[in-house]
Amino acid sequence: MSSVMLLTGGTxxxxxxxxxxxxxxxDAEVHLLLHQRGTGCSVxxxxxxxxxxxxxxxxxxxxxxxxxDVARERLGLDRTEYDALKHxxxxxxxxxATTRFDLPLExxxxxxxxxxxxxxxxxxxxxxxEATAFLSTAYVAGRRTGVVGExxxxxxxxxxxxxxxxxxxxxxxIEGASGRVPIAVYRLSTVLGDSATGAVxxxxxxxxxxxxxxxxxxxxxxxxxxxxxDLIGADYTARVLYSLFTEHFEAGGRFHITSPExxxxxxxxxxxxxxxxxxxxxxxxxxxxxxxxDIAPLxxxxxxVRSAEQANNPIMQGVARALTHFAQQLAYxxxxxxAELLRALPGYDDEAPDVRGYYGAVVEHxxxxxxxxxx
Amino acid sequence: MLASARSVxxxxxxxxxxxxxxxxxxxxxxxxxxxxxxxxxxHLFRYPAARACHELGxxxxxxxxxxxxxxxGLLSAIHIAASTLQSSERPSVLCxxxxxxxxxxxxxxxxxxxxxxxxxxxxxxxAPRNRILSFHQRTQAHYWDTPEREQEIxxxxxxxxxxxxxxxxxRAGLTLGEVDWFVPHNVSLRSWQILAGxxxxxxxxxxxxxxxxxxxxxxxxxxxxxxxxERQGVLRPGDKLALFTFGLGASxxxxxxxx
Numbered sequence: 001m002s003s004v005m006l007l008t009g010g011t012x013x014x015x016x017x018x019x020x021x022x023x024x025x026x027d028a029e030v031h032l033l034l035h036q037r038g039t040g041c042s043v044x045x046x047x048x049x050x051x052x053x054x055x056x057x058x059x060x061x062x063x064x065x066x067x068x069d070v071a072r073e074r075l076g077l078d079r080t081e082y083d084a085l086k087h088x089x090x091x092x093x094x095x096x097a098t099t100r101f102d103l104p105l106e107x108x109x110x111x112x113x114x115x116x117x118x119x120x121x122x123x124x125x126x127x128x129x130e131a132t133a134f135l136s137t138a139y140v141a142g143r144r145t146g147v148v149g150e151x152x153x154x155x156x157x158x159x160x161x162x163x164x165x166x167x168x169x170x171x172x173x174i175e176g177a178s179g180r181v182p183i184a185v186y187r188l189s190t191v192l193g194d195s196a197t198g199a200v201x202x203x204x205x206x207x208x209x210x211x212x213x214x215x216x217x218x219x220x221x222x223x224x225x226x227x228x229x230d231l232i233g234a235d236y237t238a239r240v241l242y243s244l245f246t247e248h249f250e251a252g253g254r255f256h257i258t259s260p261e262x263x264x265x266x267x268x269x270x271x272x273x274x275x276x277x278x279x280x281x282x283x284x285x286x287x288x289x290x291x292x293x294d295i296a297p298l299x300x301x302x303x304x305v306r307s308a309e310q311a312n313n314p315i316m317q318g319v320a321r322a323l324t325h326f327a328q329q330l331a332y333x334x335x336x337x338x339a340e341l342l343r344a345l346p347g348y349d350d351e352a353p354d355v356r357g358y359y360g361a362v363v364e365h366x367x368x369x370x371x372x373x374x375x
Numbered sequence: 376m377l378a379s380a381r382s383v384x385x386x387x388x389x390x391x392x393x394x395x396x397x398x399x400x401x402x403x404x405x406x407x408x409x410x411x412x413x414x415x416x417x418h419l420f421r422y423p424a425a426r427a428c429h430e431l432g433x434x435x436x437x438x439x440x441x442x443x444x445x446x447x448g449l450l451s452a453i454h455i456a457a458s459t460l461q462s463s464e465r466p467s468v469l470c471x472x473x474x475x476x477x478x479x480x481x482x483x484x485x486x487x488x489x490x491x492x493x494x495x496x497x498x499x500x501x502a503p504r505n506r507i508l509s510f511h512q513r514t515q516a517h518y519w520d521t522p523e524r525e526q527e528i529x530x531x532x533x534x535x536x537x538x539x540x541x542x543x544x545x546r547a548g549l550t551l552g553e554v555d556w557f558v559p560h561n562v563s564l565r566s567w568q569i570l571a572g573x574x575x576x577x578x579x580x581x582x583x584x585x586x587x588x589x590x591x592x593x594x595x596x597x598x599x600x601x602x603x604x605e606r607q608g609v610l611r612p613g614d615k616l617a618l619f620t621f622g623l624g625a626s627x628x629x630x631x632x633x634x
Contacts, residue, residue: 216527219534220573288517290527291534300572304533307565311486315526 003028004088004128008070008119009096010034011049013191013202014135017238018093023059025242031064031085033075033096070096070115075122082122089126093245094119095135099204101161101325112166116173123181131249132183133241138230138258140168140187143332150187150254150340160332161325182251186241188232189258189336195233195353198361203371205326206231210363211371214278216290217319222301223330225268230259230336231355240345248344258336260349265356267295267330273356277363298331376401376473376493380431383469383495394433394497395465398456399424399440400448400472400594402622427471435465446560447512447622448472449496449594450630454510456498467499474593485525485623487562492592494599504612505601508547508631513539518625528625532566535627537573540619543629547615554631555614556604557581560621561589561596582609596620597630610634 003026009015010032022028034046041049043063066085068076075082098111116134123132141148142159153175159165174183193200200207212218237257244255265273271292279286296304308320341348384391401423424438444451449472456468473493476482482489513535518524544551557580559567564586571578585600592599597618604610614634621627 217530219530219532289515290517291515291531291538294534294537294573296573297575300569303565303572304569307569313526313529316529319530 003090003130004031005029005091005093006031006033006085006089006119006122007093007095008033008075008115009094009135011046011201012095012097012099013200013204013234014188014238014241015093015095016201017194017234018095018241021238021242023056023062026246027062028091029062029064031066031089033066033068033070035067035069035076035096070094070118071110073118075118086122086126088128089122090128090130091245092119092123092126092129092132093135094133097135097163097167099163099202101163101205102321103162105162105165108162108166109169112163113169113173116170120173120177120181120183123183124177130182131245131251132181133245134170134174134183134185135241136171136185136187137164137167138187138189138256138336139164139329140171141334141336142168145332145334147335147337148256149337150256153254160328163325164329178252182249184245184250184253184255186244187254187256187258187336188237189230189256190232191234191237192231192355192359193233193362193365194235195355195358196235198358198363198365200362200365200369201234203366205322207366207371208322209326210274210366212319212322213274213290213293214282214285214367216288217315218293218323220294220296220301220304221267221271221323221327221330222298223267223295223327224333225266225295227267227330227333228259228261228335229265229267229270229330231264231359232257232259233353233355233358236351236353240341240348244341244344250344253340255341255344256336256338257341258338259355260338260352261335263349263352263354263356265359270359271295273359274363277360278367281364281367298328301328301331376471376495377427377430379473379493379495380427380469380471383497384431386497389467389497391431391433392435393465393467393499394436394469395463396456396459396468397424397428397431397433397436397438398452398468398470399427399438400442400444400452400470401440401474402442402445402448402593403474403476431469433469436469443624444594444626445622445624446591446593446596446620447624447626447628449494449598450510450618450620450628451512451626453496453498453507453630454512456496457507457510460498460500466501467497470496470498472496472594472598474595485529487591490590490592492589492595492599494595494602496598504634505616506633508549508615508633509543510628510630511539511543511546512626512628514624514626518623521623521625528623531625532621533569533573536570536619536621539627540570540574540617540629543619543631544617547631549615549631551576553615554580554617556610556616558597558600558604558616558618559583559586560619561586561591561600562621594620594622
């Protein structure tokens, strides 16, 4: 009997890339739990949008769309659907999350913590379940600095945004369920886009920061020139995730899927490169001669953000808030140890694409689409 | 403005006949209004710069006006005056600056409380103090349309300010650490706290005492501040001073002096 998989967050940056890989490399039946996107359209249309290409008929047949909501009881499914799913499931990949950094903590928790609680409840009740994957973020490390180990979770350093905190709390739930549910945690760095094409399925904080730079609205970023900016390619991340989950699954495992040293920009470099690329792709923009943002000490950046708030200027407030929730992490330099990952996949570092090789394609994609994924 | 000029010309050792150029700086009151001109265009040619020469008795001075640099106007005028002195037959240039908002205008402009003010500066060859070490200015023409580009100007202010100050100080052959005083525009204390953080200098080296007392006066802030610093005994001979301002339009300017 073949695998029966539940994939949550299948239309997201990684979920979509994972779905593509699952369809290509396995014969699994995939239950795709969809919240909003896809409601009312056919599976073929959905796959066209998520995969960005014409779906194979065989792949289309293996997809079962469930309209639900991880934040609701029984994942928002009716009892019949839920029970049928429970009795057939062999694998769960939980990648649904709100990745917005600026939500109130309770709202972030309602999806990221309560959603995880409900997926765990389903997994625990599924008699055929073999493996569960929880997609987390490397930034559950919050305001920690220095080397962060994969086996480490608890800390008291605090968080830069509610996304980090809610994912941290979700990991706490997973730790509590580890004796009852075969589950591994995959902590991802910030997903930039496809390393081969530069395509971005899901625009997140770094893309919004890029857009604000394009609008000439970024004054400063916190941090220091030499701080590494950890970004990963969606396609390679999906490939690694798939391999870890299907070939190297370890219940209780925790893996950092982050950028290898020497394959990422420093903060100073990425700012410089961003302005060079924007100028190269958009001559009208270049003629405006926007100054590059300064890289500021954290306390100066925070004073600037506070001033924008006090000035009561909605545009500057919006920019300052967005940068605070995202860029403030840049002021807490850390290196993610990948010993467990490298033990499972020794070739990871060598095979990982260097972000410097595809960042330009991502910038070009954002400009071409106007930051619109349908563009 | 004329009162300030008269006060300067009445200083010991100053001779009006040595003034070869009068530089008139006013961003807001630089010309007769079109309304006042009525249907006779000749009224548009009643220039305040020449009138100031006449009323101040500067019989040997050429009258020149500078009107489109906003708050950068006086620092630019000082730079132009210094260049003019190099080739002038006469040993001094008088810069007269001043602005007043229209009576019915609000006195808050882009988060600044504005004051009306006038001031005058005499530049002399071989002057005993406030020797010019460097002047650096960057005009970013994209921001010429202030109302349209307001948000972009706000975003550009700090990175441009840091670059221009750093470049101005470097051109003077100094490091930021060798600057004794940053003589500010009086826009806001908060903006200087942030700028000091970006520059990596102690905010205590920014002379901020006039920010709350005087407010921002378009282009007279630095001269008022310098006069008050001198009067209060803050300055010592040889002190290195970095005067920085930003003018809507948009120009970022830094003048470095040795007191």
